[in-house]
Amino acid sequence: MARKKQAHQIPEGNVITLENVYKSYAKGAPALNGISLDIKQGEFVFIVGNSGSGKSTLIRLLLRELKPTEGYINVLGYELNTIRNSRIPKFRRNLGIVFQDFRLLNDRNVYENVAFAQRVIQVSGRMIQKNVPAILAMVGLADKYKSKPLELSGGEQQRVALARAIVNKPMILLCDEPTGNLDPANAWEIMQLLEEINETGTTVVVVTHNREIVNAMKKRVITMKKGVILSDQQYGSYIDEEIGEDEEEEDEDEDELYVEQGTGSWRTDTLPLI
Amino acid sequence: MRISTFFYAIGQGFKNLVRNRWFALAAIATITSCLFMFGVMAAVVINFRHVVQTVEEGVSVTVFFEPGTSEERIRQMKVEIEEREEVSDVTFISAEEAWDSFKDEYLGEYTDGFTENPLEGMDNLEINLKDVSRQGELISFLETMPEVREMNYSAVTADTLTGANRLIAYISVGIIGLLLAVSIFLINNTIATGITARKEEISIMKYIGATDFFVRAPFVIQGLIIGFIGSVIPVGVLYILYSRATEYVVGRFPTLARIMSFVPTYDIIRIIGPACLILGVGIGFLGSMFTVRRHLHV
Numbered sequence: 001m002a003r004k005k006q007a008h009q010i011p012e013g014n015v016i017t018l019e020n021v022y023k024s025y026a027k028g029a030p031a032l033n034g035i036s037l038d039i040k041q042g043e044f045v046f047i048v049g050n051s052g053s054g055k056s057t058l059i060r061l062l063l064r065e066l067k068p069t070e071g072y073i074n075v076l077g078y079e080l081n082t083i084r085n086s087r088i089p090k091f092r093r094n095l096g097i098v099f100q101d102f103r104l105l106n107d108r109n110v111y112e113n114v115a116f117a118q119r120v121i122q123v124s125g126r127m128i129q130k131n132v133p134a135i136l137a138m139v140g141l142a143d144k145y146k147s148k149p150l151e152l153s154g155g156e157q158q159r160v161a162l163a164r165a166i167v168n169k170p171m172i173l174l175c176d177e178p179t180g181n182l183d184p185a186n187a188w189e190i191m192q193l194l195e196e197i198n199e200t201g202t203t204v205v206v207v208t209h210n211r212e213i214v215n216a217m218k219k220r221v222i223t224m225k226k227g228v229i230l231s232d233q234q235y236g237s238y239i240d241e242e243i244g245e246d247e248e249e250e251d252e253d254e255d256e257l258y259v260e261q262g263t264g265s266w267r268t269d270t271l272p273l274i
Numbered sequence: 275m276r277i278s279t280f281f282y283a284i285g286q287g288f289k290n291l292v293r294n295r296w297f298a299l300a301a302i303a304t305i306t307s308c309l310f311m312f313g314v315m316a317a318v319v320i321n322f323r324h325v326v327q328t329v330e331e332g333v334s335v336t337v338f339f340e341p342g343t344s345e346e347r348i349r350q351m352k353v354e355i356e357e358r359e360e361v362s363d364v365t366f367i368s369a370e371e372a373w374d375s376f377k378d379e380y381l382g383e384y385t386d387g388f389t390e391n392p393l394e395g396m397d398n399l400e401i402n403l404k405d406v407s408r409q410g411e412l413i414s415f416l417e418t419m420p421e422v423r424e425m426n427y428s429a430v431t432a433d434t435l436t437g438a439n440r441l442i443a444y445i446s447v448g449i450i451g452l453l454l455a456v457s458i459f460l461i462n463n464t465i466a467t468g469i470t471a472r473k474e475e476i477s478i479m480k481y482i483g484a485t486d487f488f489v490r491a492p493f494v495i496q497g498l499i500i501g502f503i504g505s506v507i508p509v510g511v512l513y514i515l516y517s518r519a520t521e522y523v524v525g526r527f528p529t530l531a532r533i534m535s536f537v538p539t540y541d542i543i544r545i546i547g548p549a550c551l552i553l554g555v556g557i558g559f560l561g562s563m564f565t566v567r568r569h570l571h572v
Contacts, residue, residue: 063481086486089480089483089484089485089486090483091483092480092481092482092483093482093483095481095483097481097482103474103477103478105474105475105478116478117482119282120479120482120483120484120488121482121483121484122276122278122279122488124276124278125278164482168482168483
């Protein structure tokens with residue numbers, strides 16, 4: 001019997017819709033275990049949870065780096081379960097992505113790193129010359145455009161990464177632990193920049209372990225544990241009791257393999273295991 | 275595609291070459307040596323074929339007819355034979371022409387004793403073949419003609435030439451295949467190294483929304499450049515070596531030069547040059563396409 005294509009009703013204003021999404025890897029328990037989620041245009045959303053909770057898997061699904069095992073994902077009108085490979089580049093041009101480890105090109109200077117993002121999507125040279133200085137001014141790096149990434153501090157490197165992520169004016173900005181490698185002062189600066197970007201209408205989704213920031217910013221907080229959404233609160237906070245103690249669980253995604261230093265209290269300076 | 279993107283891809287292709295210059299040099303050196311060997315092999319084969327062709331031109335089938343076969347019927351048969359695929363040309367030699375030619379060649383002035391044509395009834399057709407290996411087919415056909423009394427041909431010569439041609443073809447195909455495989459493997463490694471070195475950059479490009487074409491183009495161009503350089507060098511070297519070698523052989527061994535003539539350098543390069551270029555650029559293109567396709571899934 002032929003499978004009937006299920007019609008999905010996307011609520012008005014949604015830029016991200018997940019319905020009953022499962023993601024399993026070859027070994028172990030499913031990374032995502034039937035999650036459903038709506039994110040509207042212009043929202044600022046934190047996704048929090050311990051290692052192994054499925055946060056990074058979720059981000060990778062939203063980027064269409066992974067395909068769901070089951071369920072329905074719609075991002076900006078693109079149905080990511082069925083999207084053809086040839087359409088993925090066009091889809092990704094609507095997204096900005098910021099990683100914990102910056103992922104800058106160390107052999108190129110700040111200007112070239114940001115211009116690279118525009119060149120990749122074939123923006124004309126004249127537009128690049130106009131756009132890049134404006135974005136660098138916005139993130140406060142106008143005077144460091146000639147510096148190489150390794151000559152910059154961690155905070156400055158993340159600002160370059162942020163500039164690169166937003167120079168193509170994405171509809172959604174996905175940030176995977178953007179403050180994970182930063183000291184508290186730099187972490188705050190990055191969060192303020194994210195808020196400014198959000199105020200321009202860009203939807204911002206931030207995966208983070210940073211409890212102080214989450215609690216201080218009073219944004220929507222989605223808490224995940226073992227592949228399911230534990231809570232979804234408007235103006236929420238980081239809830240220890242709900243997340244619980246499952247630090248030592250192995251995660252399928254290497255980006256999440258971080259362990260907290262110290263005991264009991266949460267620290268921003270997490271140490272990568274690999 | 276924008277023109278700026280085209281130039282960007284070419285620029286990146288050259289940058290990749292410089293970044294992985296040692297691997298690129300290794301790949302160029304391998305393609306150069308492979309194509310050089312191919313060129314030498316091809317030059318030998320072309321010259322051998324040239325010699326074989328000269329010998330083949332001398333191989334013909336002569337057909338004699340039963341007494342009483344009219345000249346008109348013989349001319350009719352000539353047309354039938356000419357229509358066959360394996361036949362290059364057919365010449366009718368009448369008994370008179372045969373005798374005249376014999377007289378001129380062997381008797382000179384001493385023909386007084388002959389009042390009649392001793393070759394009476396020796397009208398014949400001399401058939402030259404396009405392809406010596408198909409001599410058997412022609413003989414079988416001629417045997418079906420009741421007017422044919424006798425045929426002169428050399429089966430041994432035809433078989434030897436056919437066998438030699440086949441052997442050369444097999445050896446050439448074998449060697450060329452081997453060289454191509456080695457070259458593609460090396461290009462593969464060069465591009466794979468380039469991709470590993472730029473893995474981070476490629477993954478960022480893919481996240482930002484670069485098309486596969488945009489990501490692939492510089493690597494494919496890199497492969498094409500390697501292939502192009504790797505084909506131009508051996509053609510240049512072959513040109514110099516071949517002209518010197520033939521000059522040397524002709525000067526040093528005049529007897530050999532009298533028996534066989536070498537194919538001129540220009541004719542050799544006219545064949546080997548484009549072949550090397552197509553092979554080199556083709557190897558570069560295929561090698562890079564295979565590798566890029568395998569490594570660019572992000």
